[in-house]
Amino acid sequence: MIANLSPGLILIVGALLVPLLPGRARQVYMLALPVLGGWQLAGLEHGAYGQTEIFGYTLTLLRVDSLSVVFGSIFLIAAFLNVIYAMHERAPMQEVAALVYAGAAISAVFAGDMITLFVFWELTAISSVFLIWASRTEAAYRAGMRYLVIQVGSGVILLAGVILHAHATGSIAFDYLGVTGLATTLILIAFGIKSAFPFLHNWLQDAYPEATVTGTVVLSAFTTKLAIYALARAFPGTEMLIYIGVIMTAFPVFFAVIENDLRRVLAFSLNNQLGFMVAGIGVGTPLALNGAISHAFVHIIYKSLLFMSMGAVLHRVGTIKASELGGLVRSMPLTTVFCIIGAASISAFPLFSGFIAKSLTLSATAEGGYVIAWLVLVFASAGVLEHSGIKIPYFAFFAHDSGIRCKEAPLNMLIAMGIAAFLCIAIGVYPDPLYAMLPYTMEFEPYTGTHVLTQLQLLFFAMLAFAVLVRTGLYPAELPSVNLNTDWIYRRALPRLYGWLLQMGSRLRAGTLARLQRRLERFISQVYRHHGPEGVMARTWTTGGTVLWVALLLGGYLIVFYL
């Protein structure tokens, strides 16, 4: 262990050597980096390290407490799984970007002040966009640009908030803030963009599905959960977050039902899951906060697992559109099993990891007396089952036989999915080690008769609804399509408005120019009339006439003089 060193920096600095190493050595080295980070983290006692004074402000590079350790640990686990999942590729740009991105997210989690947070906040944005651009398609390039503008924008808003906050309070420490004025509101908006608040969310569904097979898996783990960490640190118990959270859980489910791109379905599902966490942070009791934090922990694993399984399908089949898939269980039985485990986990079936985390938030919301919020969360739980629990595995691996025959996923992908699936079940069956990591003390038993029975009723009756709808032909078919969302505003409405303004401007300009030209021509013709060859002014006068005029002028002058 090295004193004062953030585990994230091991990944960031270590990533720079990756392109220089040959094949096998590179893979071992990349696997070693998160392990080294974990070893570094395990050796750190709680406290603040690496403090420096700059312009009267204290920068804290490394603040270790139970909240940062939970997020730091799961980020390291995710980084490790991502390296295994991407082992079949030789893509130096992606490998470096993925490690720097993970390292930046980890460093941000351990930042004790908001300037350090800002620096790593922006580094996550800049490093992660390369995972989207690595697809090397026109669509990915454009989506990456939109993603970058929004992500960097979030950082700029954060910085503005931090500067105002520092000016008002003289402190840049990153602790509880609460919404107290403009400064903290700006900081909340910055966190809100990254955690995909309603109307600030669409970068997620726009950009993530455009990334590479491995890139989407990496992206799904860090950015949004870093924002959840930041909200849990700075805004616990902020009541408006309950309502923001429940809206986030509810609205994506409708879009997910009709989305044809299965990775985009998962992006909507990610948005819905973030809603549970945001709502838990809003409730703000120890039980609710533990719910949000444990949900983030298990969510990273099962969401990665689901993206990995869809990535494996995309890798083998070349498409991830539900309308073109089906019946892949024949070709990819192991991927199917892993995907179902991820689906069961996200749907919160008892004995799977989602159950032991989501129960905390739901119980805390009910105990807090937030009836409407609680009802929406239960409704959204049925929604999760619809799009992530059933739609993803059903349309990819079952439904009808599409006739596609391909190889099972590469071994490294299967290993990564296998580890993630194992963790989903292990945490679900035995949640105590995760509960022990959580920052707040609580008394909670997930496996009570009531919890298990109500959850099983909810899920199995919802599955029955699916079965009935499919058998009766009422379930909507998967159609090749694009569904409008808030990105329509900046992808279609604003460019159209800009185009219209340009057109109006050019018409106005042309009209004005034409009018000016007409006036100029009239002026020139007037001048020509008077000064042209035929004009009055151009006439030649006789010498006698001129002398007469001069005499007249002089005579006139004399008269005026003597008057």
Added chain:
Amino acid sequence: MSQPPAPPPERNGHWIFRRRTVDGAFWGLVLLCGLLGLVEVVYHRHSIFAFEAFPVAYGLFGFVCFAGIVFAGKALRTVIMRDEDYYDR
């Protein structure tokens, strides 16, 4: 916009796609839901809100929500669905 009734399951194909398997899974699910409802007769579940005490409240809520989400999604399609190349045009 609805898909045609579930494609006829294969008779002799892979066992997962055979009619017997598909029908068995469906009726198994119906049976399981029935059992989950009946458990309430012998097991009293705790509730915080009054409406939770309604028989099989969670099951009914799950069924209705699921169907509601699907139908709302279908309705949403009429408003927001466009051709795949919508943004490329």
